[in-house]
Structure formats: C-alpha cells, structure tokens
Amino acid sequence: MQDSSRYAVGIDIGTTTVRCVVGHLDATTGTPTIVGVGEVINTGMRKGNVVNLNGPAQAIDDALGEAERMSGYEVNSATISINGSHILSTSTDGMVAVSAADHLVDHEDVVRLEEVATVGKVPANREILEVVPHSYRLDGQDNIKDPVGMTGTRLEINANVISAMVPQVGALHSTLDLAKVTPNGIIPSVVAAAKAVLSEQQLENGVAVIDMGGATTSIAVFEEGDLQYAAVIPVGSNNITNDLAIGLKTDPEVAEQVKLHHGSATPLTGSDKVSVKHAGETTEFDRDDINEIIEARLEEMFEAIGKELKKAGKHAKLPSGVVLTGGGAKLKHMVDYTKQTLGVAARVGGATGFGGVAEHIDEPQFATAAGLMLLDAQSDHHQNGGHKSGRGKSTANQAGGMLKRLLGRFKA
Ligand SMILES: Nc1ncnc2c1ncn2[C@@H]1O[C@H](COP(=O)(O)OP(=O)(O)OP(=O)(O)O)[C@@H](O)[C@H]1O
Ligand SMILES: [Mg+2]
Missing domain, CATH: 3.30.420.40 (ATPase, nucleotide binding domain)
Structure with missing residues (x-):
C-alpha cells in the first residue's frame, strides 16, 4: 500500500x-x-x-x-x-480579554481573537482563506509575534485576512x-x-511577487516575514496575444507565435519585417507594429500593478525588489522593463x-x-x-x- x-x-x-x-x-x-x-x-x-x-x-x-x-x-x-480578481486582502484588528484566572494567554484566546478580528470585518458572501497575524499587543506592549504563554489581560491583534467569493x-x-x-x-x-521562489531574507526585507499568468496578473507583497497584501488583476499575457491578433489582423494562433518569437517588453531592433510560420503558411509583420502593440498593453498592465503596490503601501520601498513568475514573465526583456517601470530590482523566479x-x-x-x-x-x-x-x-x-x-x- x-x-x-x-x-x-x-x-x-x-x-x-x-x-x-x-x-x-x-x-x-x-x-x-x-x-x-x-x-x-x-x-x-x-x-x-x-x-x-x-x-x-x-x-x-x-x-x-x-x-x-x-x-x-x-x-x-x-x-x-x-x-x-475576487481575491481580497483586508487589514483588520480586534481585542479580547484573556480568559484564564492566572491571565496566561493560551491557544484558545488566540483563536477567539482571530474570530473577533474577522467576523463581520470581511464583506458578505466571502470565505476566509487565511488569517495572517502581523502582530499582537498585550496590555499595550506592541509587536509581539506569538503571545501564547505570556501573561496579561487585554490581547489585541493586527492581521491581514485573505478572502474569496463564496460562489x-x-x-x-x-x-x-x-x-x-x-x-x-x-x-x-x-x-x-x-x-x-522567495528566500527568508527577501520575505523579511520586503519583496513583491508578480505572477504573470495567461488571463490574470497577481501581486503579493511581503514584509517582516508576513504577507502584507495580495491582489489579482484580471488582465494577463493572453491579452497581449489578443491585442496582437486584432492589431496585426491575424489569427490568435499566429499572434501567439509572434509574441513568443518576436515579442519583447522593451522594443527589439533589427530588420523592419519579421515572419512567422504557422500551419504551413508564412506571414510577414512590421516589427514596429508588434513593438507598439505590446508596449501599449504592458503600459496598462504596469499602471494597474503600480496602483496595487501603492495600495499595499510599499511602492518603491521594496528592498528585495520584485520577483516575476508565470508564463508571461518569459516575454523577452520583461525584467528590464519591470526595473525601468517600477524602479526596483527585478528577476524571474523559479523553484x-x-x-x-x-x-x-x-x-x-x-x-x-x-x-x-x-x-x-x-x-x-x-x-x-x-x-x-x-x-x-x-x-x-x-x-x-x-x-x-x-x-x-x-x-x-
Ligand atoms: N516564452 C514566452 N514568452 C511570452 N509569453 C509566454 C511565453 N511562454 C508562455 N507565455 C505566456 O504565458 C501565459 C500562460 O502563463 P501561465 O501558464 O502562467 O498562465 P495560467 O496559470 O494558466 O493562467 P492564470 O494564472 O492567469 O490563471 C500565456 O499567455 C502564454 O502565451
Ligand atoms: Mg497561473
């Protein structure tokens, strides 16, 4: 067995x-x-x-x-x-009285505290996926990472709740x-x-992961070892393919080949024309058109990413920079583009x-x-x-x- x-x-x-x-x-x-x-x-x-x-x-x-x-x-x-994009990150806090007669904080107090901090704080029709405690405070003493075993009367929490829509x-x-x-x-x-893809040191310093998928771009910001913020933008690398299909007046399958072989996040130079072979047929495209279409879409995507990083309150304050994951991160020169646009260190991450x-x-x-x-x-x-x-x-x-x-x- x-x-x-x-x-x-x-x-x-x-x-x-x-x-x-x-x-x-x-x-x-x-x-x-x-x-x-x-x-x-x-x-x-x-x-x-x-x-x-x-x-x-x-x-x-x-x-x-x-x-x-x-x-x-x-x-x-x-x-x-x-x-x-229904995945939501909500900052929350709460307070409970320590229940034991000897005022020793136990696991039950912490569970009760998490309940107080989450019930009614997350919008209706949502399921809580995770409660990430950032810090506890016991009788006014701040920045406690784990209060179990400590003595006090008033226990408070600061946490991040990640939730998703029930349907x-x-x-x-x-x-x-x-x-x-x-x-x-x-x-x-x-x-x-x-x-x-992240090391303990990066989690501690402050780092963001940007997962560039086909249909979504997701962001997670970490600092002091904890997840501080997460968000999903409903736009991904397939949108680049679709834009190319529309802009170059070609099939999505051909547009995908154009993206994979001639697409780049920063404009590629070289011959004015590029050609793609698909299903036995060769089609020629203007390099400038490809560069322009990709540039416009990335600009929009990174504007949205920038907004999310701002919401996380960490914009331009990511000492360990950003790590790109997902198939979309494989677009040529994505790292250079990310560095230029977000103004932080960047690399492609893999396990x-x-x-x-x-x-x-x-x-x-x-x-x-x-x-x-x-x-x-x-x-x-x-x-x-x-x-x-x-x-x-x-x-x-x-x-x-x-x-x-x-x-x-x-x-x-
Ligand atoms: N070499 C490459 N250059 C550019 N784009 C690429 C490359 N390889 C894959 N992609 C793109 O990556 C996308 C798929 O990425 P991934 O597999 O991470 O998405 P997914 O997890 O299925 O989607 P999502 O996370 O949005 O639900 C596709 O749009 C594909 O065109
Ligand atoms: Mg994915």
Missing part, C-alpha cells in the same frame, strides 16, 4: 494550463524530491475562475494521470490554487469533486508561487533546488504548482499523519481556512 503521508501534491489550476507537482518526502528531513509532474492545457476557466466544471475537472484528471504514471503514486488529495470557491470545490481530489488547502496562486524529475520545475510557469506542493508538505494533513479518504470519496467545503497560519510557516 502506498504511504500517502510521504507524498505532497500541488495542483495549480491556471486559466490556460493545469500543472501538478508530486513530491516524495524524505522520511527523516521531510525534504521533497520531485517524483511526478503533469502539465495539461485547461478549458472552462475565465480570468482565473471556473466557469464550466467539466473543463478543469478533465484537465486535472489528465495532469494527475501524467504525474501518476511518472511517480507510480495515486493522488487522492492535494493543495490547490485559487485565482481571480467561486464553491465552483472550485465542485470541479475538484468531479476530478475526485480532496483539497488539503486552497491557496491564492501568487501566494503559492511566493513560497517557491530551484529540487532533486528528482524536476527538469522544467525551475521555469516561472511552474512556481505556483511547486509552491503548492511545498505548502501541501507543511499542511496539517501531513503534520497529522496522512490521508484518510481516497480519490472518489472527497468531501467538499473543508479547505477554506484549513491551512490556518500556513503563511506564518514561510519562516519555518
């Missing part, structure tokens, strides 16, 4: 592609080795959201099939990504049910990507340092799936000794909030 507690699985349900990563955990250190990878084109998603249950369910099934054949491990449960979370659960996968946790895709069948894992489009696998390895589910239910016996509605404090474990 397979020992499921020794495997960790991440499934990134991206708008264009479903990717899954299976890690085998070392018995003593818990370090994962990649033993299975799956990558399948997705359908039935719009702007990060499930709009047709069967499309993503099929893609999940196929991607898991690939990974299962590679690893010989049958996947029953995994940590899953959620995406979409979108519900659709994701329904898709997972169809694919017979039990979610161990549901994590915003950019937060999972951050887990795979590195894994042994095993990890060939493409270090590419930016795999960051989310790799991060989800790492988070799965740290989930309560693994901490408590493994899976109970098999594929086909999944139960919905158990993921939201299950990975409480998981983000805190970035520091682990």
